[in-house]
Amino acid sequence: MKRLTILCDADDTIQELTEHWLSELNCKHNYHVKKEDITSWDVTKxxxxxxxxxxxxxxxxxxxxxxxxxxxxSPYYLKKLVDDGHKLLIVTASNPETFEAKTEKLLELFPFLTKEQIIRENNKQSVKGDILIDDGVHNLINGAYIKFLYHQPNNSGFNEKEHDITRVYSWKEIYERICHMVA
Ligand SMILES: [Mg+2]
Structure with a gap:
């Protein structure tokens, strides 16, 4: 079996961010914004x-x-990918000030990961890997990797087929597609 280097986004691909973020803002400022309302990358809108x-x-x-x-x-299927022998790197375009707290939580949610597997990088196209799984279309476009777009309301209006990108809806689907690719 072929072993791949799998690059994977954190926020809203393996770590729920928007849901918790909205709940904080709704509670503090008395809004009723739902995740489905976030149809662009810019949450401030x-x-x-x-x-x-x-x-x-x-x-x-x-x-x-x-x-x-x-x-x-995501914890179950990422662990399976690691157990299958693939190299996994979490690539996150974090702010330096928030990276440490985020990393700490990622290591708790995904205890099979090490600190060295979590990379902070804004230009994900500069990271070498066979595949990238991400909900941000700007991270996938022009990447040299195979591109999986993790379906989220923020990217629902994007036509992935025009960019040689595969839209994926669950971690089970991602796992099955990767198994099929390397079979
Ligand atoms: Mg993301």
């Missing part, structure tokens, strides 16, 4: 009465990251 600083504020609190959870199925 969903909170027209708040400043960008107010919208981003929760992300700079360590205890916010501590409350995040894993995306359904």
């Amino acid at each position: 969903a909170f027209p009465g708040l400043t960008p600083e107010e919208v981003l504020e929760p992300l700079y609190r360590d205890e916010f990251w501590d409350r995040t959870t894993s995306v359904e199925g």
Whole structure:
């Protein structure tokens, strides 16, 4: 079996971010924004009465990251990919100030990962790998890797077929597609 280097995004691909972020903002500022309402990359658009600083504020609190959870199925299927012998790297375009708290939570949610497997990189196209799984279309476009777009409301309006990108809907599907690729 072929062993792949699998690059994988963190936020909203394996670590639920938007849901927890919205719940913080809704609670604090009395909004009722749902994840389905976030149909672009810019979350500030969903909170027209708040400043960008107010919208981003929760992300700079360590205890916010501590409350995040894993995306359904991701711990189980990522572990299976590692057990199958693939090299896994988590590539996250984090702010340096939030990276440590995020990394700590990732290591707790995915205990089979090591710190060295979690990379902070804004230009994901510069990282070498066979495949990237990401919910951000800007990370996939022009990448030299095979591209899996993790379906989220923020990318639902994007036509992935025009960019040689495969839209994926669950971690089970991702696992099965990778198994099929290397069989
Ligand atoms: Mg993401």
